[in-house]
Amino acid sequence: MSENPIWCGYLEAGSKSTPVVLDQRLNTGKPDTIYLFNQTRNTFLEYKREIVDAKLRELEEGETNVGALKAAFNEARKEFRPRTSRAQTIAERSTTAVKTAPDEPSEDSLVDEFVTVVDDPDSDAEEDEDEDEDDDWDEDDD
Secondary structure (H helix, E strand, C coil): CCCCCEEEEEECCHHHCEEEEEECCCCCCCCCEEEEEECCCCEEEEEEHHHHHHHEEECCCCCCCHHHHHHHHHHHHHHCCCHHHHHHHHHHHHHHHHHHCCCCCCHHHHHHHHHHHHCCHHHHHHHHHHHHHHHHHHHHHC
16 A cells, blocks of 8 residues: 555455545544445445455556546545544533533532431421420510
């Protein structure tokens, strides 16, 4: 393969053999895989390097219309988003979602709510009665 980041070749895969285009600038996010534009499927597919490297070869004279292959590659490339880009997009979306999500109640407020529910209503009533007695005493003082 040449130093040009875009290489046109042929994938020898039996009945699934097809002309392919490799753009070395496309990153799968995994060191053991590569993206190839598969002309038969007219899309980018992710392949394991260890399997596909041995099956790639240069195009033979007249094997395919290189102009049509490059045109199809360029058209598919406009719509293609590598996984690393999708992962970044997902991360950006989740950050936005977190920012717009309603605030969760704090642990302290949940504890306060629990304590309020668990409080014995009779103990509050006794405290109120004690306070009333104090109030009565103050009234007698006047």
